[in-house]
């Protein structure tokens with residue numbers, strides 16, 4: 001039998017597993033809060049299908065094709081005044097290290113090794129690695145860039161145990177500690193976005209503390225958070241715990257776009273980067289105030305900002321967008337926001353084990369994230385509005401780079417880290433589709449899980465358990481909140497249908513060859529636009545559908561439609577069997593008339609608009625022509 005490439009890669013990855021793990025750097029200080037769910041070891045999961053092919057494309061065409069010297073040049077030149085050139089090395093290499101660990105691609109190892117060595121070569125005798133000149137430190141994006149550099153060096157040290165990378169990170173951090181603190185420079189003077197850019201340095205400071213055991217890094221993280229309530233600080237802990245809506249956290253006229261004032265200074269990407277840091281502070285210290293802040297902030301963003309495709313922000317700011325999805329936006333939904341939202345959700349998934357966070361990651365992955373990746377995988381778009389055009393991300397700061405181009409692959413490489421995870425009493429399956437995973441068991445040994453599935457086009461997944469010897473553990477399967485009617489079988493015996501929005505927890509003594517069959521509910525939901533019941537979107541499983549000018553009825557992308565949903569808010573939708581339109585992954589026939597032969601042709605949101613010009617003008621929220629349309633509330 002022919003072994004498909006991703007299965008072959010898993011077998012190779014499995015052989016390499018012990019060697020890779022042996023070189024991993026261990027933390028000197030364990031976190032106070034142990035994660036409920038943990039990512040699998042390097043190489044332990046391989047995805048096929050829709051997600052797997054887009055991840056492979058992103059690695060091949062974007063991550064592995066990066067000109068490393070171009071990313072290091074700003075650190076040699078050190079001439080930035082307002083630019084963010086120093087973020088790109090760290091953002092790229094965190095994706096490249098994740099890509100290497102996922103794929104076992106040897107050429108990536110060589111590229112990453114050179115990128116780390118070339119960067120360290122730019123470190124000044126006093127420890128600075130950055131793009132700002134002497135006398136210009138701590139301005140604008142300087143500390144933000146150092147944050148990404150530290151994250152990159154620490155990720156490399158974690159993956160390889162390279163002592164030089166850890167030493168460089170320590171010297172870089174020590175230099176910052178020498179510049180900022182009591183009796184030295186204030187942390188938030190002349191940085192960006194009310195101290196949020198600088199405050200995001202929390203995350204690597206806490207990783208560095210746990211890696212080295214040096215309490216000065218924990219002290220610095222606590223100092224930053226203690227400074228938040230000062231006039232120049234963002235006051236995020238208090239605001240998040242008090243439930244201040246994120247779009248009202250920084251009121252005032254928006255800079256850059258005078259006519260667009262609604263979001264004030266609530267810069268979405270930078271704010272969530274601070275909440276990622278606060279998640280690390282909670283993991284490190286166990287202070288329940290931090291847990292309260294991050295869980296409330298996440299719920300606040302989800303309920304007031306996140307749209308049907310799993311992203312948010314207009315012109316990069318929060319703006320109460322959840323209830324404004326049918327309105328025209330200036331620049332809807334930055335890809336940096338999509339990726340950081342997914343990363344924030346992954347932090348909370350690890351900390352809480354609540355599958356609602358995996359629901360959010362899945363929605364963002366299939367829609368906003370894949371929808372921003374170019375057809376050939378070489379580039380990304382900055383913004384993904386819900387109607388109109390997607391546009392190619394512009395080059396920034398005289399580099400062949402863009403903040404979103406550097407972030408997109410980080411979102412792709414997050415997917416394998418959450419698709420299947422480990423828990424104290426067994427494996428946890430969050431994502432479905434053709435996939436293989438090898439999960440360590442608490443009692444020793446491991447279990448291999450093999451999924452055969454056409455998900456998300458088909459709701460049925462057949463999961464086979466492979467074990468060297470029988471083992472008792474709990475196998476958890478995520479049942480998405482949208483999946484109301486589910487079927488479950490073990491070795492052909494029908495089990496009670498599992499409830500939506502929870503993990504189905506199957507505890508038994510598992511034997512090699514046991515087969516679990518799971519059927520999820522892929523009836524297409526007609527979702528009413530929040531606050532605008534005259535508009536509806538169609539969502540099938542995790543996929544948001546869109547009209548696109550390339551499809552049948554091309555002149556009518558924006559025309560009102562008649563949708564005849566059943567009493568429960570479902571509409572008949574069939575994936576088209578024939579070849580899709582060019583560059584479209586999947587088209588669907590949507591029942592759109594009283595006669596059964598009337599249908600609307602739609603496609604997955606990720607494909608919609610992917611020519612990045614008027615050829616593929618598209619629309620998610622459909623204006624409704626008939627009042628008989630019954631829509632479900634999301």
Ligand SMILES: [Zn+2]
Pocket residue numbers: 334335336337382402403404405407
């Ligand atoms: Zn961006």
